[in-house]
Amino acid sequence: MSVERSRTRKTNRSRKVLLIDDDASLRRVTEYSLHSAGFNVLSAADGKQGLASFRMDCPEVVITDIQMPGMSGYEVLRQIKNERPETLVIVITAHSSVEKAVEAMKQGAHDYLSKPFSRDELLIVVEKAFALLGLQQENRRLRDELEHQVDFSHMVGISDVMQDVFDVVRRVAPTEASVLITGESGTGKELIARAIHQGGARSKEPFVAINCAAIPATLLESELFGHVRGAFTGAVRDRAGKFEQADGGTLFLDEIGEMPLELQPKVLRVLQEMEVEPLGGLSRSVNVRIVAATNQDIEFALEEGRFREDLYYRLNVIPIELPPLRKRAEDVPLLVRHFLERFRTAAPIEISAAALEGLASYSWPGNVRELQNAVQRMVVLYHGEKLDLQHLPKKIISGPSSSRGQIVKLPADGYSLETIEKEVVVQALEHNDWNQTRAAAFLQVPRHTLIYRMEKYDIKKP
Ligand SMILES: Nc1ncnc2c1ncn2[C@@H]1O[C@H](COP(=O)(O)OP(=O)(O)OP(=O)(O)O)[C@@H](O)[C@H]1O
């Protein structure tokens, strides 16, 4: 229902025309004609005033006289095209000065009117401009839609687990249910979130993503709920939050596990009441579908009291768990071919069976993203060659998963298990640039297990 609401709101948006002319009587007549034809008319008596109004009111169409004292119409045209090239500018030229009109068109004017012009002539030109804008908008929408479709078909996976995931996506996309996607970094959580949005009734409305881990806790609140001018130092104008930006569409709350505890009740309230209260402002209603994602063990965060249960249950109506790539090695060859195809600039790239096998037996701690980067790198470095074992990144050939048999060499006179464990944890962290999430994935343990070991052995980043 509210999808409808916000769509009407967009099409009913008043069609704004800015009229700049120093001739007061002509301005009044033109203003009246446009106004009576249903346009929202703003007017200015010279170029300077005109530009100020242009910047503040953002009209879609500007009509400007060419010959004006002070700033000329050409200068106005130049500035406008510079600042917002999508604006359509119609110039008014004196009777019989076709050269001036031609010159203005060369400089980017959309159309011209030569004085004197009738009401009909005026309206035809302005209506034509808005018709073009409408077409351009429709084109953009269609292109977006097309991109969405391409996106959805661009998710590959033949493993049973991924086929199950795709099934769930197909079934939940057309509903309004909240979805919580879990999975290690790089497993495709965002891609799934987008697929859910695109496969549903809200696909023509915005998909807005916010990464709760990337924004400092102090800013997150205003980022989510918005603020009004003056709500805090630096709030120089009203700003809609992500909830409002996503109105009618889908809000993707990424890394939800990092949402500060004190913000959680507020988010819960919005989800329950579908109303947001911008900082310093009055509450307004929103209609968003929520898809959330986390690469953390959120149940552990629940136990530890870092995540509220009520919010968790609200978000986790439909859980989707994305398995790490090492648990679906059968997807690797397909993904490799998919990325080879995506990154190639010339003829199709061949790859040997041995190389594919090498890639499939690697553990991929960074999951699909890491695989994608590895393939892109090979395409760049060795284009024109048939890819084989020697082209694979070194870590893959000598990685832990391909060194079958002895992974750890023990000294002849033995060693304490704790020392070995500590050493392994340090090495995993070093190998992953001290990124705990990746190091945990590397050791195939939940992140909290790694953190527990780091505390136990007092391991700190140097
Ligand atoms: N099944 C898939 N098919 C094709 N490409 C994929 C697939 N899964 C992931 N990718 C690609 O891998 C990259 C990482 O995916 P995405 O950003 O969705 O992961 P993520 O789980 O959100 O990662 P992070 O937790 O780091 O944010 C993207 O470039 C995406 O296009």
Ligand SMILES: [Mg+2]
């Ligand atoms: Mg992501």
